[in-house]
Amino acid sequence: MAIFQGLTTNKFKFCHNSQLNKDSFKIMSKINILSIVIVTSLLSACGFHTPTKNTPLNAVITSADNNTFAVELKKRFNQEMTQSLIIQIGSEISKKQTASYKSNGEADSYTLSLNVPIKVFNSKNKLLLSQDLMANTHLNKMSSVQADRLQIAESYKQLRNTIIKKLLRRLNRLNEN
Numbered sequence: 001m002a003i004f005q006g007l008t009t010n011k012f013k014f015c016h017n018s019q020l021n022k023d024s025f026k027i028m029s030k031i032n033i034l035s036i037v038i039v040t041s042l043l044s045a046c047g048f049h050t051p052t053k054n055t056p057l058n059a060v061i062t063s064a065d066n067n068t069f070a071v072e073l074k075k076r077f078n079q080e081m082t083q084s085l086i087i088q089i090g091s092e093i094s095k096k097q098t099a100s101y102k103s104n105g106e107a108d109s110y111t112l113s114l115n116v117p118i119k120v121f122n123s124k125n126k127l128l129l130s131q132d133l134m135a136n137t138h139l140n141k142m143s144s145v146q147a148d149r150l151q152i153a154e155s156y157k158q159l160r161n162t163i164i165k166k167l168l169r170r171l172n173r174l175n176e177n
Contacts, residue, residue, distance in 0.1 A: 057171050058082060059120075063089035069116050069160050076164060085171065086125070090117030094156055099138060109140045112152065114159040118167060120174070128174050135162040 058081045063070035070089045093115040098107040113136045120129040137155050142148040 057085060057175055059085035059087045061087045061089060064091055067092065072160050073164055076168065084123055086121040088119040092116045107141055109138060112137050112139060112155050112159065114156060114163065116163055129170060133163045133166055135159040
């Protein structure tokens, strides 16, 4: 009788463990679905949107050859539509200035700045805006030279995007007037 009771108890434990595994799998899949829903709603709620050509303004963009800022700005406009503005982009001026030093005299952090002179004309060649747009950021120096260069390059890319956003806001305000 004791052997029979032990067998049934082990079977019960095995059945109970497999049921527990099924229940934990259901709970884990519910958690995964819930986390996907939360992440998706947070991204859409915070204003995350893929970059699109969302401006009703269109412009002819002129610049010197190999101007990275002008190339990035052109991506924001639909070049196939009728152009209502002419935007002249000057040469971008990037500056890296040491902000702090370590005790041994080496640079510890930088201030990066990007300055882009811009002139905006309407279709009748009337000057609407002439301004140098500027953006700054502060970086701590990384130990690896290659990582430091990559960080600086990425920071300049972000500064360009910041200036482009500033310019688009100003162009939209000009369009309202």
